[in-house]
Amino acid sequence: MEINTLILGVATLLFAVALIALLVWAFKTFFGKSGGSTRRAPEKRLTVVETAEVDSKRTLYLLRRDDVEHLVMIGGPVDVVVETGIRWRPQPQPQPLGPPHDDVIIAKTETPGRPEYPKS
Structure with a gap:
């Protein structure tokens, strides 16, 4: 060969x-992912809401799991759970402003002139 x-x-x-x-x-x-399969990706249960640096080594993290928030400080010699079990409530949506009431009167005022100071 x-x-x-x-x-x-x-x-x-x-x-x-x-x-x-x-x-x-x-x-x-x-064909594998959409071929008759209606399975959705699971919802994310854990999110980092906010971070704040304490100093060059330590950082505060506000974590949300389901409807509960936890404040954790990471870095330095040990990691510390500062506060746990903070109940999370979504902020209410602001209502749009309606038209002003009929009895509201906006008065025009004159601005005062420049004050005159005595010359010394």
Whole structure:
């Protein structure tokens, strides 16, 4: 058996394996995720609400898990839970302003002139 035939056989085998892998990837990409499956991604339960640097090593994190917030200080020699069990209530949406009442009168006032100071 010649070396050229052996190299050609190995190259053909590698090409066939790469082609099969490409076909499997394409099938999973186009038909695997949406092919009749209505599964949604789970909702994120943990979020970082706010951070504040205390100094160069320590940072305060306000974390929200479900409807409860936790204040945690990370960094320095130890990590500390500062406060836990803070109940989270969403802020109420501001109501749009309506038209002013009929009895509201906006009076125009004159601005006073510049005061004159005695010259010394």
